[in-house]
Amino acid sequence: MSETNQGPGLPVPSTHSDDKRSKLNGEKSQKLKVKPQGESGRRGVHPWHFFRISFRSACRASALCSLLWPVVPAALAVRYTLSEHHTLIFILSYIAMVPCASLVGFASQEFARKVPHVAGVLVETTCGSVVEIVLFLVFLKSGNPNRFYIIKAAILGSILATMLLCLGVVFFVGGLLREEQTFSDAISEAGSGLLLMAGVVLAVPTVFRQGLLSQGKTTEELTSGTLHISRIISCLLIVAYLVYTFFQARTHHGIYDAIFERDEHRDADRRKTEAKDKLTMTECIIALIVSISLVTLLAIGLVDQIEPVIKDGHVSDAFMGLILVPLVEKFAEHLTAIDEAWDNQMNFALSHVLGATLQTALFTAPLTVIVGWGLNEGMDLDFEIFNIVMLILSILTVGKVLQDQKSNYLEGTLLLILYISIAVSAFYYPFTGVEGGGAGGEHGSAPE
Numbered sequence: 001m002s003e004t005n006q007g008p009g010l011p012v013p014s015t016h017s018d019d020k021r022s023k024l025n026g027e028k029s030q031k032l033k034v035k036p037q038g039e040s041g042r043r044g045v046h047p048w049h050f051f052r053i054s055f056r057s058a059c060r061a062s063a064l065c066s067l068l069w070p071v072v073p074a075a076l077a078v079r080y081t082l083s084e085h086h087t088l089i090f091i092l093s094y095i096a097m098v099p100c101a102s103l104v105g106f107a108s109q110e111f112a113r114k115v116p117h118v119a120g121v122l123v124e125t126t127c128g129s130v131v132e133i134v135l136f137l138v139f140l141k142s143g144n145p146n147r148f149y150i151i152k153a154a155i156l157g158s159i160l161a162t163m164l165l166c167l168g169v170v171f172f173v174g175g176l177l178r179e180e181q182t183f184s185d186a187i188s189e190a191g192s193g194l195l196l197m198a199g200v201v202l203a204v205p206t207v208f209r210q211g212l213l214s215q216g217k218t219t220e221e222l223t224s225g226t227l228h229i230s231r232i233i234s235c236l237l238i239v240a241y242l243v244y245t246f247f248q249a250r251t252h253h254g255i256y257d258a259i260f261e262r263d264e265h266r267d268a269d270r271r272k273t274e275a276k277d278k279l280t281m282t283e284c285i286i287a288l289i290v291s292i293s294l295v296t297l298l299a300i301g302l303v304d305q306i307e308p309v310i311k312d313g314h315v316s317d318a319f320m321g322l323i324l325v326p327l328v329e330k331f332a333e334h335l336t337a338i339d340e341a342w343d344n345q346m347n348f349a350l351s352h353v354l355g356a357t358l359q360t361a362l363f364t365a366p367l368t369v370i371v372g373w374g375l376n377e378g379m380d381l382d383f384e385i386f387n388i389v390m391l392i393l394s395i396l397t398v399g400k401v402l403q404d405q406k407s408n409y410l411e412g413t414l415l416l417i418l419y420i421s422i423a424v425s426a427f428y429y430p431f432t433g434v435e436g437g438g439a440g441g442e443h444g445s446a447p448e
Contacts (some may be wrong), residue, residue: 043280050283054103062335065102072096072294079301086312090305093298094328100294101131101331107287109336110279122249122355127288129359132158132329134296136368138303140377146317148379150306153321154329155365156202156387160422161326162357163195163398166334168415170349171401174341175409183346184259185405191354192399194244198361199395201237203388205230205381223378230380231373234366241362259347318429322387322422330356346407386429390422 055066075092082088108127115123139151174181209226279287310317315324333356340349365381372379383391397418401411 043282045280045282045286049277050279050286053277053279053283054106054287062102062106062339065099065335068095068099072099072298075298075301086305086308089301090309093302093305094324096298097131097295097302097328098331100291100298101328102335103287103291104130104295105331105333105336107279107284107291111281111284111288113278114281114284122245126359129330129333129356129364130292131295131299131331132360133364133367134292135299135303135325135329136364137371138296138299140368140372140375140379142303144303144307146307146310148377149384150317150321150325151368151379152381152383153318153387154325155360155368156383156391157322157326157426158329158360158364159357159391160322160394160419162330162333162353162360164394164415164419164422165327166330166337166356167350167353167398168412168419169334170337170341170346170353171407171412171415172409173338173412174344174346174349174407175412177342178344179408181341181344181346181407183350183405183407186259187347187350187354188402188405190244191350191358192395192402194240194358195354195361195395196399197240198237198358199392201233202361202365202381202383203392204233206383206385206388209382210385226382227378227380230369230382233381234369237362237366238370241358244358244362262347316427316429318384318386319423319426322426350402386425390425394418394422 055069056063071092075089075096078085078092079089104127108123111127112123136151136154139147139154144150171181205226208229209222212222212225306320309315310320333352337349337352340346340352369379369381398415401407401415
């Protein structure tokens, strides 16, 4: 097979049908083996190496997060001994989520190094969304009267945090070391196109409801119609996500493999990364189980305190859902993408940012609606006008920024300014939950 001009030794981008015709059965079996760059040189579990490597983590930022591990037992202890101190429990649980989310990200990153490139990116993105999925499902069964509104705000807030905050920091950090960074149009165009489609589809229930408000329809008719539309759309969005995953991981994986292979050759810290001690496959799985279990426990404590914190702490439910909750949801994914941008691996960084955003829009959000359907909870996709308009405008802005396949610190700064502007607006947004009356009450009290 001939080489391309992408770099020495890189494979020609191919599709699954090309691989099927050209590869022998012996070559296929190599995919089952751990890649050399992910090989730890050990087997099983070695407690000292496990704790030392996990504490050191992938980069300095995540290593600093490891210093917060003492907060985890403190948060759990305070939750059960000082149950009336709601703000304290919320703050400690929120901080304790940081090292747990960081460990989820590091363990998935170690696991991803041991498998093929595309599969690795999909594993990292999925594991990075575990915190988000757990939080949404705990919210769903929390009994909080404002749970539907907060979940819906958190869905859009998660998309905005990844798409604006994380991407802005990625562009800014990468631009500090280099005048300009480039990335492949195969990743940026597919990602931005899917994002726009997802944003428009997510807006359909809101447009439907708002369009019929002046038509004399009763609240029950509007709510019922919106709920049915949301459930059908959720099924369609999950189908779209599965097709996208199949496209990326199966039929066109050769294209993405070649792009990621090129990024590995551009890695500024490649030798240093390869020289680092690594977790074994068993240790990766143990780390994921432990961190996800802790995330679940902390998420339950965090969600239980949200209602009293909103009432007593003068924090609006819009700011809680749109800004505070999403910041801790995707923390691991953000650290991974920023570290890759620092190392000049922009295709990896962009695939993590867009992949995490698409997973929230195409999978996590509809999954929450479908699980609510199964639990007889009236969760729908009828968002606040402010939130959905900001989402569509942000998607259009990001699509324009990605259009030229180049990035610099100026573009990163502008994306950060846009995110901060939305955060300030959410902070001053009035309470819109059940007790706030008006249209917000309809959002918070969807029929079960």
